[in-house]
Amino acid sequence: MKTILLSAAILAGALSTHAAIQSKTIDYQQGDATLEGVLVWDDAVSGPHPGVLVVHQWLGLTNYEKHRAEMLAQLGYVAFCADIYGKGVRPKDTSEAGALAGKYKSDRALLRQRVNAALDQLKKSELVDPKRIAAIGYCFGGTTVLELALSGAEVNGVVSFHGGLDAPSPADAKNIQCKVLVQAGADDPFQKPEDLDAFQKEMRDAKVDWQITFYGGAVHSFTQPDPGFSNPGAHYNEKADKRSWQAMKDFFAEIFATH
């Protein structure tokens, strides 16, 4: 019995050990624009693995998204941090962030092109199985992954964390080929009730496979320890962060059929 336990412990150790997390900055194109994303994976990964696109908040691609990509890599996924704004375009403050996010939210066609360019980049990686792809996004990125779904992109699922639900072209929901998970703060003051109603109607009318969870006590930016600005309507909530991450893991297990 002692031998069995020891052997099992060795094996369990071997299974849970992962090599160093690797990352690589990658330039890619969308039209004439150069974008700069980051691919993150676990060294132990070889051969095609499920890929997860990570779309940034209004402040652009920051260490926050890279950290989430590392967390995904630790789970065995290959993650790619998208760059919607463009190489070197990194807002210095919330004023610039608002202007940039506003630009893309006002031009959904361009937003869809940008996020699809990032998706193509993820699918190109030899580490990634292009048939097993998810996209997640935070705030502005949450809106963006919903636009990715609305564009008809071939992904298995999208997850929005405290993203805006406004969709100027709700009829495009008929294009959606993937499952949709929305995770929202029940007390998010930036979430307009009319957008929420319209989103539900949009999903319902198109018979999308969708779910939405509201976390009590959570406001906007509930997953972000440092949302980058001071506002009582936007701050971190550890419980909602952990719960929404777990729900994402369950969603991935379902869409990638690993349980």
Add this chain to the structure above:
Amino acid sequence: MKTILLSAAILAGALSTHAAIQSKTIDYQQGDATLEGVLVWDDAVSGPHPGVLVVHQWLGLTNYEKHRAEMLAQLGYVAFCADIYGKGVRPKDTSEAGALAGKYKSDRALLRQRVNAALDQLKKSELVDPKRIAAIGYCFGGTTVLELALSGAEVNGVVSFHGGLDAPSPADAKNIQCKVLVQAGADDPFQKPEDLDAFQKEMRDAKVDWQITFYGGAVHSFTQPDPGFSNPGAHYNEKADKRSWQAMKDFFAEIFATH
């Protein structure tokens, strides 16, 4: 290496094996009423385990709840199927079910007494750790476990599956000592929007730790392969069933601190 793999396989088998699921019908009292519940556990369980109270739908305690209790026992929990209506009081049809459910929904004080009597019974079991208790309920039972929470019962969490959210005494939310998880069909025609709004206000005002998930495409009774009546607004939805069960497992892992 072969030896290690074999040994690990033997150990993994030993860990995942459970003995037969056991059940015992138990008579218990509430006031002058005799109730008849069912305790369900795994034979491999010894010593105090987390306990889960299972509260029935409007049709009373049926094989459906016993099956859920068995599923819980397989997860390592000790489950007790409550009997709200009374020993031998088992509705023959939906007409009787409606009358009985209506009786208790109109008398929340009695409903709370009944569900607390079942809780006491679960806690009495020597197999159960009375400090680690959850309650789940379906339809009428979902409403009932929320009333259990509102009564100030000492439980770690309650989970409502497609339960009515109407609460005649919302101010009692100040009594709530546990976490609350509500799982609802996004298209449940029996869920009144005003009840949903009032429920959210009730939770928010009392600063309860609460969450609600809406499953797209799911109507009432989405966990029940045979809801016992024919209505387009109430039928089984396999995806919502599996997702809500997984969400319950995550919730238990959190409230019982097993991950």
